[in-house]
Amino acid sequence: MNGRVLRIVTILALGAVYGCSAARGKPFSPNLVGQQRYLCCSMTFSKNNEASDSNYAQYLSGIHKYEAGSMLPAGTKVTVTKVGQWGVQFRPDDSQEIYTLGFSYGWKHLDRSKYFENVLRETDPVAAVTPSSPAIATAIKEGRLVSGMTRNEALLARGYPPAHKTPDLEADEWIYYETPGFMVRVVFLDGKITSMTREEAD
Numbered sequence: 621m622n623g624r625v626l627r628i629v630t631i632l633a634l635g636a637v638y639g640c641s642a643a644r645g646k647p648f649s650p651n652l653v654g655q656q657r658y659l660c661c662s663m664t665f666s667k668n669n670e671a672s673d674s675n676y677a678q679y680l681s682g683i684h685k686y687e688a689g690s691m692l693p694a695g696t697k698v699t700v701t702k703v704g705q706w707g708v709q710f711r712p713d714d715s716q717e718i719y720t721l722g723f724s725y726g727w728k729h730l731d732r733s734k735y736f737e738n739v740l741r742e743t744d745p746v747a748a749v750t751p752s753s754p755a756i757a758t759a760i761k762e763g764r765l766v767s768g769m770t771r772n773e774a775l776l777a778r779g780y781p782p783a784h785k786t787p788d789l790e791a792d793e794w795i796y797y798e799t800p801g802f803m804v805r806v807v808f809l810d811g812k813i814t815s816m817t818r819e820e821a822d
Contacts, residue, residue, distance in 0.1 A: 642707025642722025662763035695746035726783025
């Protein structure tokens with residue numbers, strides 16, 4: 621097993637353990653339980669309904685196959701059911717499924733309370749952004765980044781880039797993870813996406 625494959629397997633193993641424990645421990649914000657919120661952005665979850673601030677677009681299934689679980693679109697209304705030391709669980713209002721979202725990668729750059737405040741909004745973020753074209757509106761609903769998107773449109777479509785790779789949202793370059801092994805370098809010019817380059821994760 622080469623170094624890159626070993627690194628990916630290790631990340632996935634740690635992520636699996638972390639995902640199960642994200643909503644355990646002393647709650648960082650007990651008052652969130654029972655609160656209704658709106659998802660900031662389209663979010664993709666694993667087959668076990670788990671995600672983290674690494675914000676992968678897909679997940680590893682088997683040895684080589686990457687496969688995502690369900691996606692919840694931006695503006696989904698949810699009720700917080702549990703809060704742990706490093707994560708929360710919530711249920712969409714139109715479903716009985718429970719989703720777990722953990723915060724494990726960006727803690728050196730962003731306070732966990734601020735992270736969840738960004739993700740779990742008190743008002744519907746979709747209502748505050750008017751897509752600049754029908755194609756961009758469709759991309760937002762499908763959770764895809766496309767050229768021409770503004771930063772706000774990109775956030776709706778793909779969520780917050782991991783803070784340990786993109787600590788400043790005013791930067792002209794954002795890094796998203798597609799899978800544990802690959803990332804996408806997104807470049808903004810004059811406030812709009814001009815290029816997206818898929819690269820091996822470092």
